[in-house]
Amino acid sequence: MTVRHGLVALLAERPMGVYELRKEFDARTGGTWPLNIGQVYTTIQRLMRDGLVEHVPLEYSHEAGDAEPYRLTEAGYQEADGWWHQPVDRSVPGRDELVIKLALAAASPDVHVPTVVHAQRVESMRALRDYTRLKAREPEHVTTREGLAWSLVLDNLIFTAEAEVRWLDHVEATVARVGALPVPGVAEQGAAAPAPVGASDDSTWTGRGR
Amino acid sequence: MTGRRASGPTAGAEAGTEASPIILELTGVTRVHGEGERRVVALREADLEVRLGELVAVMGPSGSGKSTLLNLAGGLDTPSAGEVRLGRDLLSHLDAAGRAAIRRRRVGYVFQDLNLIPALTAAENVALPRELDGVGVREAREQARSALAEVGVVELADRFPEEMSGGQQQRVAIARALVGPRRLVLADEPTGALDSHTGEAVMRVLRQRIDAGAAGLLVTHDPRFAAWADRTVYLRDGVVVDADRDDRASDLLVGAGRGSGRDRRRGIGPGLDD
Numbered sequence: 001m002t003v004r005h006g007l008v009a010l011l012a013e014r015p016m017g018v019y020e021l022r023k024e025f026d027a028r029t030g031g032t033w034p035l036n037i038g039q040v041y042t043t044i045q046r047l048m049r050d051g052l053v054e055h056v057p058l059e060y061s062h063e064a065g066d067a068e069p070y071r072l073t074e075a076g077y078q079e080a081d082g083w084w085h086q087p088v089d090r091s092v093p094g095r096d097e098l099v100i101k102l103a104l105a106a107a108s109p110d111v112h113v114p115t116v117v118h119a120q121r122v123e124s125m126r127a128l129r130d131y132t133r134l135k136a137r138e139p140e141h142v143t144t145r146e147g148l149a150w151s152l153v154l155d156n157l158i159f160t161a162e163a164e165v166r167w168l169d170h171v172e173a174t175v176a177r178v179g180a181l182p183v184p185g186v187a188e189q190g191a192a193a194p195a196p197v198g199a200s201d202d203s204t205w206t207g208r209g210r
Numbered sequence: 211m212t213g214r215r216a217s218g219p220t221a222g223a224e225a226g227t228e229a230s231p232i233i234l235e236l237t238g239v240t241r242v243h244g245e246g247e248r249r250v251v252a253l254r255e256a257d258l259e260v261r262l263g264e265l266v267a268v269m270g271p272s273g274s275g276k277s278t279l280l281n282l283a284g285g286l287d288t289p290s291a292g293e294v295r296l297g298r299d300l301l302s303h304l305d306a307a308g309r310a311a312i313r314r315r316r317v318g319y320v321f322q323d324l325n326l327i328p329a330l331t332a333a334e335n336v337a338l339p340r341e342l343d344g345v346g347v348r349e350a351r352e353q354a355r356s357a358l359a360e361v362g363v364v365e366l367a368d369r370f371p372e373e374m375s376g377g378q379q380q381r382v383a384i385a386r387a388l389v390g391p392r393r394l395v396l397a398d399e400p401t402g403a404l405d406s407h408t409g410e411a412v413m414r415v416l417r418q419r420i421d422a423g424a425a426g427l428l429v430t431h432d433p434r435f436a437a438w439a440d441r442t443v444y445l446r447d448g449v450v451v452d453a454d455r456d457d458r459a460s461d462l463l464v465g466a467g468r469g470s471g472r473d474r475r476r477g478i479g480p481g482l483d484d
């Protein structure tokens with residue numbers, strides 16, 4: 001999701017100035033990804049450069065208390081239309097630090113994967129709990145459009161965090177089942193593998209190290 | 211670890227702070243089954259403290275000792291070593307009858323299913339522990355009705371279990387678990403037989419009841435339900451591998467509160483590209 005498409009989608013409804021754009025974007029995404037004015041302004045400048053957005057001619061913009069309103073050009077409307085109707089590209093996996101970290105950890109002889117998984121699960125559960133608390137504050141049934149948008153965003157954050165925790169459980173179980181694997185290049189040289197990080201650190205496991 | 215403890219108010223868990231009374235305390239609790247070759251350490255030196263207003267989730271693989279922990283906490287099982295304290299009472303100092311009385315008065319259980327007695331109505335089910343405890347029938351019924359009202363199902367009072375949905379039965383079970391003076395609910399996979407939407411509604415009720423003045427231990431496999439708790443205790447092979455205490459939650463929730471009034475939710479998502 002890019003700010004660019006979000007602003008184009010908003011301007012497809014009616015002309016708005018940068019302050020109003022920011023306000024509407026925040027309101028409709030539940031304030032989950034707050035924008036700053038500079039970001040909105042820069043994005044609008046780029047959209048103007050690309051011919052998707054233009055100033056509302058002065059004679060139409062008297063009443064607006066906001067700074068200069070912007071509107072979409074014909075090309076801008078096409079862009080908005082195209083965005084709604086084209087699926088978001090999922091062919092290229094997002095670059096997720098956690099996935100990369102665990103992939104590297106699993107392949108490394110020096111890292112104790114369960115320790116990495118464990119620390120992450122505590123953190124991911126904390127995030128899931130925070131989102132759940134935000135959800136618990138909301139009424140069980142939404143009554144406004146803004147409430148609907150926010151509840152959907154929140155559900156997504158919850159689903160994503162839940163999937164991450166489940167994946168971490170899966171990683172831990174899989175690594176335990178597979179056990180120790182040969183390390184290429186080490187066995188041949190007959191070098192003794194160093195003890196994995198954290199493997200002998202019992203306190204990490206028992207939580208009694210406090 | 212202690213250094214990470216929050217000093218500020220934790221949203222949704224104000225009551226579970228160090229100032230609130232301890233409802234349940236396990237100290238070095240071990241439970242061994244069998245002997246010799248068949249010896250199984252179901253739980254090993256577990257320490258746990260649950261305060262008024264707190265809901266603690268217990269997670270871990272099958273056979274890791276979750277139900278063992280719950281049963282020991284409720285006095286249904288006796289530790290091989292260590293101490294279990296309910297409020298001020300040390301369970302090991304009581305005889306079987308004393309333990310049974312404490313259990314009946316203070317602890318309520320909610321299981322995955324078969325919680326309610328089929329031949330009794332919802333109100334009769336909820337009233338039963340009070341009647342067993344010597345409270346008069348009329349008063350027990352009144353307490354049952356108010357317990358049902360608190361979980362939002364008073365209209366089900368005269369229904370039999372088979373006339374209720376699974377989610378409704380679980381709400382009645384929560385009402386029974388916390389009827390009268392009972393303050394501790396021990397729940398073993400209470401949402402296990404429910405779809406996620408209904409499970410969430412049950413968790414909402416459990417959370418509200420606990421916030422209103424109770425404490426709970428919740429065994430669950432589902433991270434989404436565990437997320438309704440204030441913290442999670444992870445078990446593996448009978449060992450508590452970690453008990454994360456919630457500290458940074460307050461930062462995030464307060465940080466998410468740049469808006470006004472109850473519109474406290476901003477900036478919690480990952481950054482956006484331009």
Ligand SMILES: Nc1ncnc2c1ncn2[C@@H]1O[C@H](COP(=O)(O)OP(=O)(O)OP(=O)(O)O)[C@@H](O)[C@H]1O
Nearest residue numbers: 243244250251252271272273274275276277278279
């Ligand atoms: N009465 C018993 N006799 C012998 N072993 C027992 C007994 N009760 C439990 N165990 C063993 O103790 C261990 C912990 O069991 P427990 O029922 O607490 O697991 P659990 O975490 O609740 O599992 P699940 O998720 O499958 O319910 C298991 O290895 C189990 O086989």
Ligand SMILES: [Mg+2]
Nearest residue numbers: 276277278398
């Ligand atoms: Mg069990």
